[in-house]
Amino acid sequence: MNVKIADFGASSKVTGSEDQCKTYAGTCAYISPDRFGPYTYDFNPFACDVWSLGFTLMELYIGYYPYLKHGQKAKKTALMFEICMEKPPSLTNHASENFRNFMNCCLQKEFAKR
Numbered sequence: 001m002n003v004k005i006a007d008f009g010a011s012s013k014v015t016g017s018e019d020q021c022k023t024y025a026g027t028c029a030y031i032s033p034d035r036f037g038p039y040t041y042d043f044n045p046f047a048c049d050v051w052s053l054g055f056t057l058m059e060l061y062i063g064y065y066p067y068l069k070h071g072q073k074a075k076k077t078a079l080m081f082e083i084c085m086e087k088p089p090s091l092t093n094h095a096s097e098n099f100r101n102f103m104n105c106c107l108q109k110e111f112a113k114r
Contacts, residue, residue: 028076029065030055033084034111047111054106058089061099 032051055066064070066089067082088107091100108114 028079029067029074029083031083032111033109036080036084044111044114047114050106050114051111054088054103057106058091058103061091061095 030052032048035048058066065074067079067086068074088104088109091103095103106114
């Protein structure tokens, strides 16, 4: 089985040169914490996509967005706070160790560790 991943368009929109981001766009719920910080030009767009992938996989695994209770509606400022200030969500022991390790790598707060 082959998995193909495309840019989600959620974590960052790179414009200009490859190593300089001038703006970002996307769904707030999947943007990495480093994109909300004061140093939004000092980040790695690929690491942002890894965060978005991790959150997407987490949501697929548990069946709802990780920072919200099932059926709860999201507010942008509350999501920004959760993403930036709270610990990343973790999987239960029912998930395989390999999947838990992969998710822990994807959801590192510091982009350099992703």
